[in-house]
Amino acid sequence: MFHHTPLRYGTLVVLLACALYAAFAAGYFGLEILIEILVLAMLVIAIDIVAGFGGMVSLCHGALLGVGAYAYAMLAVKAGVAAPVAMVASVGITGLLAWIIGAVCARTHGIYFIMATLAFGQMAYSYIFETPIFGGDDGLGGIPRLDLSPVGLDMMDSRTFALFALGALILCYLFAVSILRSGLGRSLVGVMQSEQRMRALGLVTWRVKADVFGLSGLIAGLAGAISAQHILYISPSLLNWTVSGEALVVVILGGLGTLVGPLVGAAAFVLLKHNISEYTPYWHLVTGLILIAVVMSRANGIFGFIEARLSARSEAKSEKTSNAQSNTATETNNA
């Protein structure tokens, strides 16, 4: 079950304020980084739903983002479909594919689940890489952005596009919260804690897993469609499994199963990447070492660590006051 604590609300407000400030104050390069963060944030929300609340560590969500991007590009460029329709369709296609992958993988557990999702992700990568109609290694260019000129917005302007992406991210977040609060989300957490017990209660557990996987695929698909519109060009490297791995790293850095933490992680990761790569081309070494340190510290990422610390402190405080009360009670009794 997902709850909004005051800390989580506070963090969301700070994040939103930072994003809005960046959207209005940053220059062209800053806006590009902001959009990169926003797209990654959507992807990590999708991963956190399945991995953090369903225990399904997925290594195919990067590929799902790629499928969303390719579906949008193929429909908009090759089939000449109007951009809004192409966007809705690409999200739908990705969600459907994710549901199928989820349904097949739902039978496997632990490391086998990771491998199975990896296999499907790589299958999509190879298929798009090898099939000539997708442009192969050269990728696809000339992707149009959504045309909002009728309402007076110029989407080719980076600032407008950043705000559009921010709106999409907020939508994704609210969607994720509503999934987790629904009966389906509660069943999912139950399945993660004990699949056997949930099955004994009469739940069709593979359906729960597949449905949630499909819904999280919708978010990944939207992230893909927006990412394609951002760069205006896509290549198969978007689907490579290292993209999924990196996104998983972001979720872990932020805090698995908190939904807010991964957002912090996405911002921290992209900023870290750009800052470190200014000093050294070997930023993978730094992120690798940070990842090892975070996992070995056994804290649940940056946000998870702060959250655990704060709740431990408030618990200690309440314990102290109750101890003090009982002490005064015994003292009065003695007297």
Place this chain on the structure above:
Amino acid sequence: MSGDPGFWILQTLNALQLSMLLFLLSVGLTVIFGLMHFVNLAHGALYALGAYVAATFAGMAGYWVGFFAAPVAVALFGILLYWGLIQRMRKSGPMAQVLVTFGLIFALWDLTRIIWGDIAVGIETPALLSGRISLLGVDYPAYRLFVIFLGGVVFAALAVILGRTQIGAMIRAGVDNDDMAACLGINVEKLFFAVFCVGCALAGLAGAVAAPLLSVTPGMGLDILIPTLIVIVIGGLGSLQGAIAGSLIFGFVQTFGAVLAPQISSVLIYALLALVLITKPAGLFPAKGA
């Protein structure tokens, strides 16, 4: 072309060569996996390290020095890794292990780039094996035959050690049920350490063997990781039969897929993997305990 027996022999040899290379990598990984349920995704990075060490020593003192130095160097590195990281991560779940070794991949990848640079390093085949050998009417590079032979020798040696010796019996007991094995007085910790070192040495050996066939690049560890994992998952965790069966299936599907059905060849192996996972979620030849 498919009516010509020479074609079939040639492709079979190609498939065998690919299979044996994958076998050297996957057998170390699968036994570590099966014995201690430890997921070492950085196994591919160790293979790349082996290739670089082999290339460096081969450049200084000839191929065979590199060939023997690579397994030793990678095993030594494995010992450091074991003391520093793996011992501490043994009891955590697969998720934490996947992530730590994932971080290790990133770190090792950049380390090799820092030490050896971004440019691919070439390595000559040794003079002894540089010619071609005529086999059943097909001219085949001697070095590739050597790879097949080496894979066969390693398989036979492991089959004897695992199946016929006391150490092998202890390892099998550990894979089946490590708690029970520990109760019987087997030092499972020590056994795991030894198996881990041997697994690392085999990864180093695979790197040294692959170096003349493929060019040595920082990304080679990442490229080989997915095929190795596919081999293990198809074959089943923790068993020698699984590793050899998975390797052969992968090698033959990949090689014959590429020549007989090029349009779908790249997807073929992933589809096969998905099929295996759906029908037999634990692989074709899982060790009993896994």
